[in-house]
Amino acid sequence: MELVKDISGCGIAGFINTDGERVSGVDIVDSITLMKDRGNGLGAGFAAYGIYPDFKEFYALHIMYDDEFARKQTEEYLERKVHIEQHGGMPTRPIKKKRPMFFVYFVQPREQSTKAESEEFRLEEAEEFIFKLVMYINERIDGAFVISSGKNMGVFKGVGYPDEIANFFRVDEYKAFCWTAHNRFPTNTPGWWGGAHPFSLLGWSVVHNGEISSYGANKRYLEMYGYKCTQKTDTEVVVYLLDLMVRKHGLPFNVVGKIFAPPLWEEIETMEERERQLYRALRMVYGGAMLNGPFSIIVGFRGGMFGLNDRIKLRPLVVAKKGANVYMASEESAIRYIAKDLDDIYMPKAGEPIIAMLTDEAYEKVYGIKERTYV
């Protein structure tokens, strides 16, 4: 028998053009496919920002169904709850394996009894409404999962190698200013279509290499705020924690980075008084949101991209810049393969958040409004 070595470890990659210029999915597929050996064909996926410019005011729900019954139930529910501007099956190419059905719905929250038909939702209310809608479908409707629910963005994911999944979802035909990708090597949890990365809620999407050992603690913490963990995978908590801390608590990203990957107590002891107080407070207030275990993550959000390592750097992450482009990946070669003559390339430190944002003009162009929100 031939001895086969499993080269374990997931692979992640992502890039953003901070001027909002959109490119097709070809580059991100090339980049993640170069790290094909980091996965084992049990999961891959892509998140893309800026793909639905014609529907940028609507929440784009990508929904995965196991069967027609789940679809019927979900659509009945949606019709009661939201205004559906347009919907249809997601464009796919044939694939040689059993797979769920995928549909996309462009929706806005709709008023029922509490408000007059004409009265509009405030933005925060609309976001909360969509959040509850997603939680309801994922938890209550058997065989239906909302895999993404943000505006002008979407997630494409499933069981397979990255190039297979990209081909299946016709990723090459979409244009986005920010792409993230994942190549999965499942360790503790099943490799199923919903369990592939990215995980997404509202504008958030997360790809993750590693293991969130604190999953249980994070899950219980999130449950207190109404977040239901239904995807059978540790990474899910990262998305919900982001949503909680940024959308609901209004924390800035660099602080979120320090909550996810806090300095160790002995490092905090060596800090100056003000800093020490801050880090102590963060660890006390947000102890339940700390991510323990090895990880590198790339987060996509409305108007930007965010990369982070665990606090003692047990997983790889490389960052590169070229003009308005910012790249992140598990391996340097994955960046160099798609971007020549980089201005800068380096490995961020443990727990050092790397944040790349759209410029103000680009944000307005992409989302049609000036004021920034992250979901």
Place this chain on the structure above:
Amino acid sequence: MYEIDAKGVYYRELNEKIREAIRQHERDIVLHNVCGQYYIGCGLNDKNVKITINGVPGNDLGAFMNGPTIVVNDDAQDGVGNTMNGGKIVVYGHAGDVVAYSMRGGKVFIEKDVGYRACIHMKAYKEMNPTVVIGGCAGAFMGEYMAGGTLILLGLTQDEEKPLTGMYLATGMHGGKIFIRGKVDEKLLWKEAVIVSPDKEELKKIEEEVKEFCNLFKIDYNKVMDKEFVKVVPKSTRPYGHLYIPGP
């Protein structure tokens, strides 16, 4: 010179091509368009072989290698010289995490920075005595669980934003020597290691290795040597002896 175009070649096939070339008595092998192929030079034994890499090689470059010389004309990724037995690796750029992981012999020269855990569990036995010279700065946990060999850190790329080395320096170290050019903050050091001055013989070793480093990367030797070196050594050869068993 025997050239191989590695563009789009899968790592297994590329390594087979290299082995085939060596079987055909090629001694000077040049790889072009390398991009992320793992295990280049893995397990090769012939000390007369030289492999030149143009492009970024993948993880575990020169793993278990025992003799050849590898020259990388670009950056390298994680795990350079993983469990290497003998030979030499020269990187004209930076390298990723766990450089010289469990290295047992031979030499590694890195021009610029390295990532976390450089020389983790590097070891030595009798005539097997590895040496690693890092021209730039290093991440945290440098020399973690180090059991033998010599690590020289020059910090030539150091600036205000980039510290020479990170926290938890020499954590669990119980053998070998770390020489660092410039001042090291005691706070970075693990409690079971100490900073001392290198003795005469050790200075000779440093001079010798720095000379080779400077020749390789065309750097002014005198400029490198105008700063003092400090030595980091473990207090004990059994730092965890009392971790689970209390007592004297």
